[in-house]
Amino acid sequence: MKYFFPILSCLLVFGVPIASAQQRLQLTITVRDATTQKPIPNVNVLVAETNAGAQGDSLGVVRLSQPPGLLTLYISAVGYFRIRENVTLNRNATLSFSLRPRSVDLEEVDVRAQREDRNITDVRMGQIQLSVPQLKRMPVVLGEPDILKALVLQAGVTTAGEGAGGFNVRGGRADQNLVLLDGAPLFNTSHLLGFYTNVSSDVVQDVSLNKGAFSTQYGGRVSSLLLMSTRSGGTDRWRLSGGISPVSGRVVVDGPISSRLTLLAGGRIAFPNYILRAFPAPSVKNSRAFFYDGNIKLTFTPSPQQTIALSAYRSEDNFQFPGDTLYGWQSNVVTGRWSYLVRPNLQVSLLGLYSGYRLRVDGVGPGLTFRFGSFIDQREGKADVTYTLNRKHKLQAGLNAILYQVQTGEIAPTGDQSSINPQRIAPEHGREGGVYINTEWELTPTITLQAGLRYSTYAFVGPRTVYTYAGDVPRSPETRTDSSRFSRSQTIQTYGGLEPRLGLRVQVAAHTALKASLSRTRQYINLISNTTAITPLDFWKLSDSYVPPQIADQVALGIFQNLHDNAIELSLEGYYKKLQNQIEYRYGANLILNPTLETDLLRAEGRAYGVEIGISKNQGRLTGQFNYTYARSLIATRTPFNELQINGGTYYPSYIDRPHTLNLQTRWQMPHNWSFTTNFVYYTGIPATYPDGRYTYNGEPVQDYSRRNADRVPDYHRLDVAFSKDTRFNKAQRRYGIWTLGIYNVYARKNPYSIYYTRTNQRTQAYRLSVFGTLIPSIAYNFYF
């Protein structure tokens, strides 16, 4: 779906015909991208001799009528190097030229895929676009460029801690982000227990995160939409690029198989074990970790109107503690997309996908060897139609259908001596469907409206046995009163409803816009996790009779101002979000392999609100951005049984409540292709539960924790720096490398990942765990051939 917008924006613009003159010759110029061979919309052509100018149309075609003779043409387009061409015009002529994009090459200008004043002209708010080339120059842990690490430097995006998997958007939980890779959802985004993102930045073309009201085209998660699309293979020649960092090696090859078929294949493989072996402590030395991921994309263009893209992705992780449990997790994604431009203003697109996530735990222990597993599979079909009535009014409609299959837990003995009995929690089955319509309408030059309505419906279906419980006491396995058996495909429970979304932009001055948005989203799957951060042991669960779908309502308001010819962007956004049907856990909940999981879950409601202030400077040798966020995320349990309420049923800070967050990134372009980047981050520590009493039981001191999240981990702050050197002598150089030398956590602050209390020798002590207790230098090399 990501491709829609550029294509559509092309369609919206119509070439301005240049006044024709008599006794002139027609010159028709087609301008293409030198890399992709795609037409470049909106090119500018200037004829030096006559001082005539013309703008191209969306298909890269420029028409000029010029007197015969020798002409000097200057051809330029945003994001491309300008070229000069001499032509001799003696009859009507059709010529073609290609422009080299700056994006692959360039450092001095960060090429922005969108218009420079997009934040003023676009109706959408709460949007974050990531520049992939820039990602490679940022200081990161052990030199591994990372998408999510870059996202959490943006306003409104946080993470549970260094090395924790997942991310949180505007006070939403990590399972509330719709992460789409080429349109297919990813159920896990972590490598190495959460240290890295499991999609390699080398294969990604663009990354955009929507923190608020996203298009009704998308549904199924309540907090945010993260779109990642992989690059298509180049059509002109084969290329090899790659990189090496202390933890991994990466390689991407792409190019044309035939004139209509291109391939991109990329892979990354990690080798952290040599670092582990260097440790003296046997517990570390003998741990083993491994991961890899790979992407393949085939793009077939049978005609200029049609594109068929097939992409596949796989990632796998293994992690083993010495002589102990082995954790393995794996994602597999396959997507097929067919898009057809029926008419210049009508596009149809069909998408079919499979996305699966699997967890495996191999346990060892005398007589207790086992294999534990859980999985989620999603199969989805989707159809979208985009119709552009005119350049001011665009309509989009479509529908989708999803089949879910979820195994929340299954255990089987391994080896001959194991006493473990096989146990399998009945798999869950669900169906989700959605239809939507969306319109983006420029009512007047200063007012744009985006309005959409989505209707989603969900059914939890058999085969399954569903228990009923006595209503007047808390649910427990002992208070089951009845059980009903549902056969295959029989509907057990349905949910559904409307999801209206609305966006409004009012441009109050040339460089100032006010925006507002409203949205409702519904989510029918939940990640079950009783830990602060995402762990591989978490599993997905579908909404069922006891777990209604999550619903979020968000309202946001923003003011956007650009200064100095869009060189400086200012933004101020505020939001309020209400979350229904959140899952909380009873004290001492047992989640793994629990056939009556509903007895350990509590229903809760949440609210989140905040203000995000951003300043960015996009031009000049020194660029950068600063953002500050004040945000709260609160939650309260809602159960009729007082004894189950957490903190008495009042609102308390959720695990992702970080009131103050500040990020500052700068990038200084130095002579000789050196650049210097810095990141500074500061945020309030996450809430924690500290002991507030002690007593003796069984002859040992015991801490009492009577109030959840009433305390806070100390504040976090960190500075990173990186130098990078581009080895090119000139821009045209095809083969080159980029070296990046970085230092993470320059002033070696021992930032707390967590605070925990433990008793040893009759004494209880608080400990601070810092994942990175010191500064971490790194070196990385990326090459392009």
Place this chain on the structure above:
Amino acid sequence: MLRSVVLTLLLISGLSACIDPISLPIRNEEPRLVVDGQITNEAPPYTVRLTYTTGFTGSNTVDTPVLRAVVSLSDDAGRTTTFRDRGTGVYETTDLTFRGEVGRSYSLTVRLNDGKTYESKPEQMPAVPPIDSISFEVVSRLSNMATPYRLAYYVTTNDPATERNYYRWTAFGYTNRLSTGVPCSLGSPARCNNRCWTPVSSDQLNVFSDDAINGNPIRKREVLQLPIYTVGPQLVEVQQYGLTQANYQFWKAYEEQSTRTGSIFDPLPAPIAGNLVNINDPTDLARGYFAVTSITRKRARAQEYDAQQNLGLLSFISSVIIPEGDCRQFFGPVPIVEPEGWR
């Protein structure tokens, strides 16, 4: 199984993650009642210890005992017995005919002198299968200089398939320590008081649920390690408890609290909810637990472990310094003749 995660997080960083003790501001809450006691299928008296929670200080403070409470225990046959206040928060049953029986339900009531009354939900005393056998083997922990060799004791039990079983084990035993002793009588060449029987108890919480293995044998569950100082018999008694499900969950929460590592796998901290509730306020939960549990015991005498086979053990035994004099001078007031009941 997740203990090593901290170290692992550290190693991923490639450099040093670190764990430092820190001190943090302390937030204190109102004192709560703490109950520590049990009724078993063994002979009375049964005791209950009542205290209040105190402010969290990190180090040990003296417990605040609950004085002048009225404590009673009733069963599902309509019998009730009262507890005698022995002072310092300890209460004890007086009726020696009130004895716990497997299959019967028991409920404890505590009335404090401020009028608040707490009651436990009746719990049925579960049965416990007998211990099938106790086995042992020499294990070495060379990193521990003082006791590099121990005899590890294991129980094997056949878990009944017909019911849910929750187990807890405790164990104690005697190991031998030698001194040169003293002459048995004036001028006698024979030496006496040269062999001390030093008692050792298990200090690790050891609970297990048959959830995953129902009906299968529980093989070689380690229950105790006794250090080896010399050649000689060791004596061991293992208690195997049958727990209720709620009591098992309580112990799991208790265990979880002492094994926190601050890693991503740590469950969120939670109060260890006990089973006594204020009858007028369901949100007022006492801490601690009044357990209804059955016990089976088995003893073992480990004589025949072959030190000759283990050169390391042999050389350790020969390197142990044997002090001059009565062994109790060095090893405390412990028995100097073999305790009764193991032969």
